[in-house]
Amino acid sequence: MVESSKIKVSIIKMDDYNDSTVTAQKVAEAIDAAGGLPEKFCPSTKVLIKPNMLTAKTPEFAATTHPEIVRAIIKYLRNFGITDITVGDSPAGTFSWDELWDKTGFAKLAEEEKVKLIPFENVKRLNVNNMTIPMLRELDDFDAVISVPKLKTHMLTKITGAVKNSYGLMPGNAKSNFHGDYPSPRKMATFIAQIFGIRKPDFIVMDAVFSMEGEGPSSGEPVNTGLLFAGIDAAAVDACACAAYGYTPLDIPLLVIVGKLGYGVIDMDKIEMTGDGVQKLMALNAKKSISDMLHRxxxxxxxxxxxxxxxxxxxxxxxxxxxxxxxxxxxxxxxxxxxxxxxxxxxxxxxxxxxxxxxxxxxxxxxxxxxxxxxxxxxxxxxxxxxxxxx
Ligand code: SF4
Ligand code: SF4
Missing domain, CATH: 3.30.70.20 (Alpha-Beta Plaits)
Structure with a gap:
């Protein structure tokens, strides 16, 4: 039998986060349907889970990844024999870490699941294309990174999903300073693509059960898109997920640049969408950001x-x-x-x-x-x- 050379992205229906047993089943189904975790994962693998903890808001705002999705991933990893699991992120706001962990629900999750919760605040400076980039110092301590983005609109990049989630590997307020250095959507997209290329995630599970429509990434409205996405290629996951807003991958400059740089696949002919949520995705019509027209x-x-x-x-x-x-x-x-x-x-x-x-x-x-x-x-x-x- 000839194996498909297409990149698999699973799209699985999931209505809400209310039942942790159902959530665990759905997340496992999404991971398995995408072909399972890559070979590098084994019981001794040290895993960093990187949700989107953009701001100190409760999960109902849909600005941050729902902690129940991360709980389900932790359970999946434990069933796989993996015990060394760390969760962390680095929002750019000026709230305290305790406030962030509490409001987003990750303090409770870390306590209940007994995983490490780390603030991304220590910096190591990398030289990339003649630029000095501050990245998370502890990044090399992990064998694998699982990205768990939230699907949202974004004023600058149209959508924020798996590729943009890697921007959070840059600790703290350095992120806002770079916005000043790249003050246009295309320049910023090029910069984010370079950051993404420094350390691509090894696996992605995207929370699109409730997504954000309208004025994302933090001021939009939650919308029940009812889907989970999973795959090994962040760009391919985003290329599929952008359909929730009526976009194609070529409408998203960040994805186009990532594709050109060879950091991921955005050609839909080279992506295989699988799972019971494919038809639902194609029927979604979530609201774009009002900034959409500005990009033209x-x-x-x-x-x-x-x-x-x-x-x-x-x-x-x-x-x-x-x-x-x-x-x-x-x-x-x-x-x-x-x-x-x-x-x-x-x-x-x-x-x-x-x-x-x-x-x-x-x-x-x-x-x-x-x-x-x-x-x-x-x-x-x-x-x-x-x-x-x-x-
Ligand atoms: S708008 Fe600015 S000054 Fe006013 S409460 Fe918010 S952060 Fe503080
Ligand atoms: S540049 Fe505009 S959007 Fe960015 S922090 Fe300043 S006022 Fe806010």
Whole structure:
């Protein structure tokens, strides 16, 4: 029998995270349907599990990987005889590690499953293509990395999934600084592709049971897409998953660059989708980010277009506690106190590169994205309010 040379991506239906036994079965089914763990996995393998812990939000927001998916992977690895398991990530926000672990549910998971939970904060500097890249110092301590991304929209990269999850191997706030160095979607995508190439994950299980639609990666709405993805090729997993938003892999610059660099397969003719969720995926129509249209403009006028279209963060005064963490997180110094010195605002709008670091860093969820439609609605509501007062 001739073996298929296609890269397998399994797509398995899963409704919710409520039953840990069902979740464990579904995750095992997804891993097995994708061909199982690669040969390098054996009982003595030291495994790093890298979920997406973008920000200190509870799992219901769908901004972070659900801990039950990670629990199911831990169980699968234990059944495989693997005992040395570590879980970790490095969000760019300014909340404490304890707050992050607690809110995302990973503190409880680590305690119950007795796995190590490590903050990615120690840096080793690598020279890559004449650039100095700060990467997780402990990365070489692990024999294998399992990436467990969350499927979400993203203002800069359109979607964030398996490839972008590797960007979290760069500890802490270095990530926001690089946003400043690469202030356009294409430049940032090229940089992220290079980071991805430094240490590609050995296996991927993507949480798309609840995904994020709209203004991801942290301000969008959860949507029950009801799927799990698994495979050995992160780009191939993303190439399939982007269909949830009506994209093809060629619509996603990051995937195109990763494909060109030879870091993964994005040609759908070379990918075999398998599992009971394939048809469901093709029927999904999750909402894209409003930034989608901005990507159609030529790069030189991207900043100009974002300025005029006013697609940028807005600090909600009723929720803001004036802590200033967003201003610290902004590499472009676009956020500062208003002249009356009363509260922080996104003052230098022309500087904003839509990196979303402020949104991710606000512990009070006081920053949302606004677009012209929302602005017009606020003006309309204001006029309507005046009208009501006078009648
Ligand atoms: S928007 Fe959030 S992070 Fe910024 S000052 Fe207000 S509360 Fe702090
Ligand atoms: S205002 Fe927010 S989104 Fe804009 S550049 Fe600063 S941190 Fe990034």
């Amino acid at each position: 403009f030529p790069e030189p006028i991207f900043k100009l277009s974002t300025y005029f279209l006013s697609c940028r963060p807005y600090i909600m005064p009723e929720k803001c506690r004036n802590c200033g963490l967003c201003a610290e997180a902004c590499s472009q110094k676009a956020i500062c106190k208003a002249k009356n010195n009363k509260r922080f605002t996104v003052k230098n709008r022309g500087r904003c590169i839509l990196c979303m670091c402020c949104v991710e860093s606000c512990p009070f969820h006081a920053i949302k994205l606004i677009n012209p439609g929302m602005k017009l609605k606020r003006i309309f509501d204001f006029i309507k309010g005046l009208f009501h007062k006078t009648t």
